[in-house]
Amino acid sequence: MSATDKAEAKPPMRDALVAAAFRLFTERGYEQTTVDDIVTLAGVGRRSFFRYFPSKDDVVFPDHERCLADMTAFLGASGPEHEPVRRVCDAARLVLLMYAENPSFSVQRYRLTKQVPGLRAYELSVVWRYERALAEYLRGRFAGGRDGNLRADVIAAAVVAAHNNALRSWLRSDGQGEATATVDHALGYVQAAFGSPPAPSADERRVEPGNPPRGAAERPEDVVVIVSRRGAPLWRVVQEIETTLGRD
Amino acid sequence: MSATDKAEAKPPMRDALVAAAFRLFTERGYEQTTVDDIVTLAGVGRRSFFRYFPSKDDVVFPDHERCLADMTAFLGASGPEHEPVRRVCDAARLVLLMYAENPSFSVQRYRLTKQVPGLRAYELSVVWRYERALAEYLRGRFAGGRDGNLRADVIAAAVVAAHNNALRSWLRSDGQGEATATVDHALGYVQAAFGSPPAPSADERRVEPGNPPRGAAERPEDVVVIVSRRGAPLWRVVQEIETTLGRD
DNA sequence: CGACGTCATGGCACTCGGTTCCCTCCGCGC
DNA sequence: GCGCGGAGGGAACCGAGTGCCATGACGTCG
Numbered sequence: 211m212s213a214t215d216k217a218e219a220k221p222p223m224r225d226a227l228v229a230a231a232f233r234l235f236t237e238r239g240y241e242q243t244t245v246d247d248i249v250t251l252a253g254v255g256r257r258s259f260f261r262y263f264p265s266k267d268d269v270v271f272p273d274h275e276r277c278l279a280d281m282t283a284f285l286g287a288s289g290p291e292h293e294p295v296r297r298v299c300d301a302a303r304l305v306l307l308m309y310a311e312n313p314s315f316s317v318q319r320y321r322l323t324k325q326v327p328g329l330r331a332y333e334l335s336v337v338w339r340y341e342r343a344l345a346e347y348l349r350g351r352f353a354g355g356r357d358g359n360l361r362a363d364v365i366a367a368a369v370v371a372a373h374n375n376a377l378r379s380w381l382r383s384d385g386q387g388e389a390t391a392t393v394d395h396a397l398g399y400v401q402a403a404f405g406s407p408p409a410p411s412a413d414e415r416r417v418e419p420g421n422p423p424r425g426a427a428e429r430p431e432d433v434v435v436i437v438s439r440r441g442a443p444l445w446r447v448v449q450e451i452e453t454t455l456g457r458d
Numbered sequence: 459m460s461a462t463d464k465a466e467a468k469p470p471m472r473d474a475l476v477a478a479a480f481r482l483f484t485e486r487g488y489e490q491t492t493v494d495d496i497v498t499l500a501g502v503g504r505r506s507f508f509r510y511f512p513s514k515d516d517v518v519f520p521d522h523e524r525c526l527a528d529m530t531a532f533l534g535a536s537g538p539e540h541e542p543v544r545r546v547c548d549a550a551r552l553v554l555l556m557y558a559e560n561p562s563f564s565v566q567r568y569r570l571t572k573q574v575p576g577l578r579a580y581e582l583s584v585v586w587r588y589e590r591a592l593a594e595y596l597r598g599r600f601a602g603g604r605d606g607n608l609r610a611d612v613i614a615a616a617v618v619a620a621h622n623n624a625l626r627s628w629l630r631s632d633g634q635g636e637a638t639a640t641v642d643h644a645l646g647y648v649q650a651a652f653g654s655p656p657a658p659s660a661d662e663r664r665v666e667p668g669n670p671p672r673g674a675a676e677r678p679e680d681v682v683v684i685v686s687r688r689g690a691p692l693w694r695v696v697q698e699i700e701t702t703l704g705r706d
Numbered sequence: 707c708g709a710c711g712t713c714a715t716g717g718c719a720c721t722c723g724g725t726t727c728c729c730t731c732c733g734c735g736c
Numbered sequence: 737g738c739g740c741g742g743a744g745g746g747a748a749c750c751g752a753g754t755g756c757c758a759t760g761a762c763g764t765c766g
Contacts (some may be wrong), residue, residue: 514724
């Protein structure tokens with residue numbers, strides 16, 4: 211009881227509750243398990259359960275609060291040298307990392323949330339908070355730019371969707387295989403759609419009439435794009451250009 | 459009690475419950491209002507409340523179920539002639555339409571959900587179902603393509619995020635102004651990022667100049683634009699064009 | 707050593723959302 | 737008349753979540 215006391219290993223009881231809860235959840239189902247069942251199995255008082263978990267749902271996601279804090283810290287520690295889209299992609303990878311830390315637990319939880327509507331709803335609110343954190347960061351980075359808030363919201367949503375797509379596919383395979391590769395590919399798709407080039411590797415040889423991507427510090431705002439569909443009437447083109455360039 | 463009975467006005471009681479509920483919610487707050495308060499004000503039995511609304515939350519979103527059914531019907535009635543991304547954007551407009559049908563009610567609800575975490579969570583699950591509907595449709599359209607499921611999920615999320623961004627900005631302005639213009643612009647952004655150019659009709663080079671909005675039937679999708687800011691590196695322009703046009 | 711404050715825990719009672727079961731009432735066809 | 741089915745109401749019940757207080761361990765101070 212010397213080093214691990216104050217620094218890390220706070221609650222043996224909390225872990226006992228999580229273990230007891232998951233045993234019962236997998237045995238007889240989530241809704242068929244009452245909080246009283248959990249606390250009697252764990253051998254603690256009912257009141258103590260709600261001291262550690264504000265609701266019965268929270269015991270299913272015991273470490274998301276910490277992960278969310280990590281993500282906000284990660285984003286808060288960003289500087290202007292970081293390309294924004296790439297930065298939120300990296301932030302999303304933190305979540306995957308948490309899942310990958312404990313594959314069997316994550317797979318168990320995935321099966322649970324997949325078939326219990328209440329848990330799915332709760333998970334949505336958790337995911338929403340991640341998305342909000344990403345969007346808030348992007349809003350700061352895009353501030354002043356055209357459609358900054360819109361871009362921030364859309365990109366955050368796209369990053370979360372891509373991450374979850376890859377995460378779920380990894381979870382469906384029982385945590386086999388390399389999760390990072392899948393998620394890298396998914397996030398790469400989003401970066402290709404919204405971001406600056408991921409890593410200016412050796413590909414840009416031909417498209418370089420003068421300026422190489424020197425610091426990769428170019429912003430997406432540098433390029434605003436207006437493509438006219440073939441056959442579109444000119445007044446539509448003009449209108450779109452006007453709104454794109456903005457008059458506010 | 460002749461014509462409106464079976465065809466339309468089914469539940470006077472349901473509407474009375476919604477009205478009573480919103481009166482109390484706005485007067486004393488959502489969590490401070492019990493279901494018993496609502497039913498006594500509406501003058502009906504407690505049991506009847508849960509006959510019409512499966513939960514207390516549902517009374518806040520009385521017409522989303524119908525709107526979701528409309529959306530799935532709309533998507534189900536799609537054909538191969540519809541460009542997928544544009545189609546889901548149009549589907550999203552259905553939701554905006556529902557909000558715009560009853561601006562004052564929508565604004566009231568917006569203020570409510572903004573400050574009651576439980577309602578926000580419930581709204582997330584509603585939005586999630588819309589997003590799933592869009593994603594399912596896109597999965598069908600993208601089936602067989604490279605990264606079909608990933609693209610479907612990401613685009614659905616982006617469309618929903620853009621729609622909600624515009625919707626919220628309209629709701630924040632107390633329902634003043636034209637909602638459709640805002641949402642068109644937001645969805646246009648997503649289409650610019652993800653939409654593929656529609657069927658390559660023959661004429662491509664020239665946009666007919668001097669065309670007045672004849673039928674005003676042109677949609678924003680007709681024009682997608684790519685403008686390079688001066689000084690932007692060419693590789694950025696090319697990249698942006700490539701991702702906009704899509705390479706799958 | 708004993709009094710005291712603090713903190714984690716347990717126990718109890720209560721509120722409220724949601725469900726189950728059963729009853730009444732009303733209109734319908736036989 | 738009778739039965740019958742569906743809409744509504746009422747009472748009891750369950751379980752999640754909260755507030756309040758007692759208890760017991762531990763450390764500190766007198």
